[in-house]
Amino acid sequence: MKIINNISDMYEYSAKLKKRGHTAGFVPTMGALHDGHLSLVDRAALENKKVIVSIFVNPAQFGPGEDFDRYPRPVKKDLKMLKDTRKVDCVFTPDKDSMYPPGSATFVSLENEMTNVLCGASRPGHFKGVTTVVAELLNIVKPDRIYLGQKDAQQAIILSKMMRDMHFSTTPVICPIIREKDGLALSSRNAYLTPEQRDTAPVLYKSLQMAESMVELGERSAETLKKEIRRKIKEAGVEIDYVEAVDAATLAPVSAISGNVLIAAAIFVGKTRLIDNTIITI
Amino acid sequence: MKIINNISDMYEYSAKLKKRGHTAGFVPTMGALHDGHLSLVDRAALENKKVIVSIFVNPAQFGPGEDFDRYPRPVKKDLKMLKDTRKVDCVFTPDKDSMYPPGSATFVSLENEMTNVLCGASRPGHFKGVTTVVAELLNIVKPDRIYLGQKDAQQAIILSKMMRDMHFSTTPVICPIIREKDGLALSSRNAYLTPEQRDTAPVLYKSLQMAESMVELGERSAETLKKEIRRKIKEAGVEIDYVEAVDAATLAPVSAISGNVLIAAAIFVGKTRLIDNTIITI
Numbered sequence: 001m002k003i004i005n006n007i008s009d010m011y012e013y014s015a016k017l018k019k020r021g022h023t024a025g026f027v028p029t030m031g032a033l034h035d036g037h038l039s040l041v042d043r044a045a046l047e048n049k050k051v052i053v054s055i056f057v058n059p060a061q062f063g064p065g066e067d068f069d070r071y072p073r074p075v076k077k078d079l080k081m082l083k084d085t086r087k088v089d090c091v092f093t094p095d096k097d098s099m100y101p102p103g104s105a106t107f108v109s110l111e112n113e114m115t116n117v118l119c120g121a122s123r124p125g126h127f128k129g130v131t132t133v134v135a136e137l138l139n140i141v142k143p144d145r146i147y148l149g150q151k152d153a154q155q156a157i158i159l160s161k162m163m164r165d166m167h168f169s170t171t172p173v174i175c176p177i178i179r180e181k182d183g184l185a186l187s188s189r190n191a192y193l194t195p196e197q198r199d200t201a202p203v204l205y206k207s208l209q210m211a212e213s214m215v216e217l218g219e220r221s222a223e224t225l226k227k228e229i230r231r232k233i234k235e236a237g238v239e240i241d242y243v244e245a246v247d248a249a250t251l252a253p254v255s256a257i258s259g260n261v262l263i264a265a266a267i268f269v270g271k272t273r274l275i276d277n278t279i280i281t282i
Numbered sequence: 283m284k285i286i287n288n289i290s291d292m293y294e295y296s297a298k299l300k301k302r303g304h305t306a307g308f309v310p311t312m313g314a315l316h317d318g319h320l321s322l323v324d325r326a327a328l329e330n331k332k333v334i335v336s337i338f339v340n341p342a343q344f345g346p347g348e349d350f351d352r353y354p355r356p357v358k359k360d361l362k363m364l365k366d367t368r369k370v371d372c373v374f375t376p377d378k379d380s381m382y383p384p385g386s387a388t389f390v391s392l393e394n395e396m397t398n399v400l401c402g403a404s405r406p407g408h409f410k411g412v413t414t415v416v417a418e419l420l421n422i423v424k425p426d427r428i429y430l431g432q433k434d435a436q437q438a439i440i441l442s443k444m445m446r447d448m449h450f451s452t453t454p455v456i457c458p459i460i461r462e463k464d465g466l467a468l469s470s471r472n473a474y475l476t477p478e479q480r481d482t483a484p485v486l487y488k489s490l491q492m493a494e495s496m497v498e499l500g501e502r503s504a505e506t507l508k509k510e511i512r513r514k515i516k517e518a519g520v521e522i523d524y525v526e527a528v529d530a531a532t533l534a535p536v537s538a539i540s541g542n543v544l545i546a547a548a549i550f551v552g553k554t555r556l557i558d559n560t561i562i563t564i
Contacts, residue, residue, distance in 0.1 A: 019303055021301055108417075166390075
């Protein structure tokens with residue numbers, strides 16, 4: 001497993017792959033890896049000759065007062081996890097100053113409502129930071145496919161749209177959410193939870209499961225589903241950031257469940273913000 | 283000379299070049315070709331195995347009320363000119379709807395003062411349209427080098443900065459201004475000029491030459507140079523859009539001529555907006 005921390009070495013590595021006709025699958029991460037990330041690596045290894053993982057905690061996607069400084073950075077452990085998979089050919093670990101040299105001023109942004117709803121409403125500028133860094137990584141790594149987690153549903157939808165609009169030849173592949181046994185979606189931020197908070201956190205997924213069951217039993221009102229999800233989360237004494245039902249392609253709010261609907265929610269367990277979602281297809 | 287009008291065919295062409303280890307030089311144009319464009323083709327042919335030219339009148343860089351609709355589109359003549367050079371391997375001629383399908387909403391922009399000065403002041407949004415389309419073309423064509431004209435000095439500087447910030451592996455090459463015998467810089471917009479206007483237009487270059495002479499004779503005040511340039515242009519009965527002296531790297535205004543200074547001007551000859559510039563190095 002090759003470790004590259006310098007952009008021009010990454011150019012060279014990628015050019016060599018193209019010359020040899022080797023396909024590359026790319027898994028961009030902010031490190032603090034867990035089985036969710038490894039499931040993306042597995043899928044990338046199935047579909048490509050070479051697997052490239054990046055580890056970069058992207059300052060541009062954190063707002064003021066968010067957890068950029070305390071975001072976990074267990075680099076040694078991450079590299080060991082990736083090596084142990086025996087599926088990763090190259091890890092790209094650039095530093096902040098090479099990705100954003102002083103004076104950097106270029107941004108890639110999706111200028112429509114998709115970036116202002118759901119997580120975008122509580123994290124202004126977040127998705128602009130995400131689309132910018134992923135466009136930069138794609139320019140550097142030039143993969144055939146990029147692997148994104150359904151856990152960050154809005155991010156996956158926005159990045160796929162950005163890549164389509166910008167005519168990247170890279171294909172986005174969106175992979176299912178990986179969960180703990182009690183249903184909690186894997187997230188690097190779960191590490192922030194105290195044991196008590198960890199016990200409470202699965203209420204987020206349980207409330208989404210409840211909504212799925214209600215739909216199965218015939219409920220079609222988005223308002224009713226959202227109200228019930230909110231009630232269940234509040235009962236557990238947890239603060240809600242948002243609970244929304246939106247069109248899974250456009251992220252526009254829906255009033256009735258029909259077609260592909262993304263039900264997404266964000267909660268605060270203590271100071272830790274957790275997100276989860278489900279796509280319901282009628 | 284291959285003509286490609288479809289993005290996925292262009293992906294394929296570019297992937298083939300990479301696989302064969304052939305370098306590609308790219309000349310993006312809006313058509314209405316003249317010897318200025320051909321000088322970029324010549325340089326690209328010198329430095330690369332393959333030369334790719336794009337012809338695309340980019341709606342995103344025209345403001346409301348600008349000349350998008352009447353911009354010349356002599357496609358047959360353009361293709362013949364390119365073929366006659368015997369130096370062009372591929373012409374990429376996408377249409378508007380494939381470059382910007384309905385619902386396209388992603389933009390690449392340089393969020394600093396560089397895009398607000400000079401032409402940016404009179405053409406709000408113009409450079410955002412330019413950086414967006416060039417990022418898209420680079421994603422599609424994936425050249426080793428891109429050839430830009432010094433004639434559009436601000437555009438060349440902004441695009442080089444955008445490409446550096448976004449970590450494109452493509453190298454920008456900026457080529458000298460090509461002029462008519464009487465000094466008028468070649469431009470597709472010269473075609474709009476009546477014979478009388480054509481006689482008047484060279485005053486723009488003559489005023490810049492005068493400024494160069496003044497600097498050679500010891501003048502160092504940007505204010506004095508700009509005042510004299512303005513005076514000379516007004517004497518010819520021509521309307522001035524701007525006359526500015528700025529740092530050639532940052533485009534920040536300068537008061538004294540020292541280092542690399544870009545003196546740039548835009549005028550209206552009738553309704554036709556013409557630009558020209560010179561870089562003075564002390």
